[in-house]
Amino acid sequence: KQEVTQIPAALSVPEGENLVLNCSFTDSAIYNLQWFRQDPGKGLTSLLLIQSSQREQTSGRLNASLDKSSGRSTLYIAASQPGDSATYLCAVYKSGGSNYKLTFGKGTLLTVNP
C-alpha cells in the first residue's frame, strides 16, 4: 500500500527566505506526482505536476523535483512571501490501471511571517 510522508509537518519562516518542503513515498511505481496548495477551509490548487519520466518542473518561484528511484520529491519555494502561507500537499498517482488513484500526504503547514 502506497504511503506518502511529508516533512516537516509545519514550518514557519521569515519573509524572503528560500525553503524546501519534502515528500517521500514508499512505492516507486508511480505514474505522476503532484504538488497542491490548500488554503484553510478551501479546496486544492494545483501547483506543479511531474510526470514519472521527468525530473523536475518549474513555475515562477516554485520548483519541484522528483527522484522515483529513491521515492522522494521536493518543492522549493524561492523568496517566500506572506501570501505563500498555506498547507502544501504532495500526492502520487498510482501506476497502472485506468483510474490513476491519488494518494496524499498529510501536508506541510507553511507560515511566512512579514
Added chain:
Amino acid sequence: GAVVSQHPSWVICKSGTSVKIECRSLDFQATTMFWYRQFPKQSLMLMATSNEGSKATYEQGVEKDKFLINHASLTLSTLTVTSAHPEDSSFYICSARGTVRGAEAFFGQGTRLTVV
C-alpha cells in the same frame, strides 16, 4: 480550462437527514470522478471512484449504503450522505479526470458538511 465546480460549498443539516453534494466538470468530459473526505489537519482520504454510467467503486471501510454516489453523465457526479450523523461532519472534495491532460485530476472547491 479543466474547471471542476462543487456545490454547495458548505451545508449544515440536522442529524438523520440526507445531504446531496454535486460535482460538475464545466469544460471537459469527466470519464472518472473521485470523492475524498478530509478531517481537520488530516490528509485527503479517497472514498470512492466512479466511472460514468457504472457503479462506484468504494474504498475499504467506506459504507456504500451511507455514501451514495451517482455518475450519470460525463459532467456530473453526486455524493449523497444518507441519514447523516455528527461523525459525518467533514470536508468533502471531488475531483475529475477525463479527456484533457491525460491522468491529471482536477479538484472542486470542497464542501464543508456540518451535521448538528
